[in-house]
Amino acid sequence: MSTDRRTPLDRKRVADTALALLNEVGLDGLSLRAIARELDVKAPALYWHFKDKQALLDEMATEMYRRMVEGAPPPADATWQERLLTSCHGLRAALLSYRDGAKVYSGSRFTGTLHGVEMEATLRLFTGSGFTLAQSVRATSTAYLYTLGFVAEEQGVRPLPGERRPGFDVGERARLLADFPLTAAAGADLFQDYDRLFEEGLAMVVAGVEARYRPGAAAGES
Template identity: 55%
Template sequence: MANRIDRALVTDTALRLLNEVGLEGLTLRRIAKELDVQAPALYWHFKNKQELLDEMATEMFRRMTPDLMPAEGAGWQEAMAHATRVVRRALLGYRDGAKVFSGTRFTDASYATPLEEFLRISVESGFSPRGAARAWFTVNTYTMGYVIEEQSVHPVPGERDPAYDQNTRGERLGGSPLAIEAGNEFFGDLDAGYEAGLRAVMAGIEATLLKEPGHH
């Protein structure tokens, strides 16, 4: 008798396999093999790989949602920093996690409640509704881009790509001392780099979007 499968089982299997094979190796055929079914059986649930990626991203968000919400009474800076750190940590838990998560469409409205809360906190802190939306979109895209870069340095969680060896890079760049030092900043302490960039982004948000005139 054929194994019974549903969307949730396929998605959970795909997320588990992601750490083994990465985004490039994650195919419907590979997932079907893991589930011991024929590949066409998956097409009852997902028309193509993009539909599956959309559901995987949505499930990733569902799993991080319980940790996203800030402490009671938190201001916009605390709420924003907390949420983006949660997102970053969650995506780093999956091989190619940021590539899967970015550029996909959520398959349900589960994101609406936390988003509404983040926007409410921001508006109550002095942002216009448009400014609040732009602020959250900006810090989210910073986080997505940063984690994509992180996961090129560490394509498998806990393993560093030898291509990012700083000594080798320094020898290759030779007489470009500033470029060599930049590599140490880009690819050295990735946690500290994220926090430094986050502070810069949030300072820019405060300077350009908080109580921005002309937005109502």
């Protein structure tokens, strides 16, 4: 329980506390009542700042994003490929910092306009590199969704780095699926070495963007 009773209760303090508690209890165990207990206040005090749990999750996702861009800003002179890779690497690292980080982030709505700064810069870089605006949006959103989905699956096996949920032993899986040899052997690529798997998949996304849109091609091609 927090002993800092004199610090004013505001949205950021609640979100910070919720993110810290998230690593202990996970999303299913995170409740406004538990957060209030951690802050040493009554639960109704939180409703002054957040009307419900989703509103709190929105603020948590916003704080996660704020920390992410402060910690690893993309290089100013990056190519579109470098910016896409940097953004996806930063997002994955940020989500992996929290138990159920991908679940919290997915579907949440940012509570401010900070994301507009990075999004505008990204879209300007892409359109300046020969993409149409629509192509820029599809390329960046596809990479974003790949990263979010990958981490969601990764955290289903490894809630936090160094942890592994029961039931994802590759050897045991292979034994149970012995009648399906290719499926059994696939476990080694599905549930191990997530860093390598992420990099390979992200490289395929970037290569697909290049092959599909050929930046600089005539407008109207897709």
